[in-house]
Amino acid sequence: MELKKNPKVEILMATYNGENYIEEQIESLFNQTYTNWNLLIRDDGSKDRTIEIVKKLEKQYPSKIKLLRDNKGGLRAKDNFLELLRNSKENYIMFCDQDDIWLPNKIELTLNKMLEIEDGPTLIHTDLKVVDKNLNIIANSFWKFQNLNPNRKTYNYLIVQNNITGCTMMLNRKLVNLSKGDFPNGTMHDWIISIIASISGKIAYVSEQTVLYRQHPFNQIGATKISISYIKLKIKNLKEDSIRQISQVKDIIDSLENIEVKNRDEIEEFITIKTKNIWLQKKWIFRKKFLKNGILKKIIHWIYF
Known part of the structure; x- marks a missing residue:
């Protein structure tokens, strides 16, 4: 699939004690069919080798990977991602968890949809495959696994049940500019941004699964089977x-x-x-x-x- 444009995509990765999986995740970014991207990482005070790994990769790939250095300490997942968002510079932004695997056409599919329908503040998202810590398939569709309907994308549905997963999102700059505020505790960045997109802009989705959504004992947020x-x-x-x-x-x-x-x-x-x-x-x-x-x-x- 050839894109009509070739814009830079900025990927934002919030890390915390991610030494077990982060190199494998970053390798999956280098395996993307769309190559015009850069990766901005902010660590939230890891106690393991995460920073050491990131600095090594930053040195190895200085044109692709940058570690955001600040004195703000541990912010927790939502504010770590929002801090990255405030420091982003490109017109198209994607969120990336440290422990997943991106399937090779993730950026290309999402960006192509964005360029096709973009109009004002715009959000694109996709389905995921749910996998265990060893990447064995638990569910081929996260949406079916959680009984989520991506067509329910108006604010009245999203306010009571978010069906948009942060690690599948792409935002354009107009939506980013609305989503950089100080938001309430107890909320996740993907829910906040989904609501903002639903009440001020446009939401669309790609039905393909583009992420291996890894479930392990240290997930900040994960897939929960209904019981x-x-x-x-x-x-x-x-x-x-x-x-x-x-x-x-x-x-x-x-x-x-x-x-x-x-x-x-x-x-x-x-x-x-x-x-x-x-x-x-x-x-x-x-x-x-x-x-x-x-x-x-x-x-x-x-x-x-």
């Missing part, structure tokens, strides 16, 4: 989670105060939903479709939100 115990835990925490979620959405909307936001009035009504009578809450949520994917998840969310 009875998982559902019970979610039900137990849903009330508290919904209050925190509303607060987080308010912070995101407030950060876009001077930006044109689609359906701002409806989102602000969602932010005040807990002030309504309980039955008016449920009626409004159902009517406006602030509901998760899948019948069981929908029912649980509607009852316990």
Whole structure:
């Protein structure tokens, strides 16, 4: 697949104690069919050999790899990625986890879709293959494994259930410029950016799996198979989670105060939903479709939100 343009793609990798897998991941970047990329890495205070490995590769490939050096210390995963985003310079940005493997056509497929549909702030994402620590396949489709529907890409769906995985994202510069703020604790960068894209721009996807999404005991975030115990835990925490979620959405909307936001009035009504009578809450949520994917998840969310 030949691209009409050849723009530089900037890959952002947040690292922390990644010595076991990081070299294999970076090797998969060098195996990409699209080669006009550079890699910006920020480490979050690793206690293992991660920094040593990164500095060795930076020295070996100075035109491709750069380590971001600052005095900000450990920021944790979300703010590590957002700090990288604030220091990015190119028009097209991708996030990269330290422990996955990118399949060879990942950049090419994603960039081609971006250049095809880009219009204002734009986000492209893809499916993934779920693998174990030795890269044995657990599930050929992360979307099917988690019962996610990538066509549910409007803000009302994404606010209650993010279906966009950070390590598959590509953002254009207009979306990056909206996504560099100080956002609330307890949220991940991919959910924040997905919501911003849904209310101020455009989201599209590539249905192919482009990442081997490695599951191991030290994942910051991973793929969780739905089970009875998982559902019970979610039900137990849903009330508290919904209050925190509303607060987080308010912070995101407030950060876009001077930006044109689609359906701002409806989102602000969602932010005040807990002030309504309980039955008016449920009626409004159902009517406006602030509901998760899948019948069981929908029912649980509607009852316990």
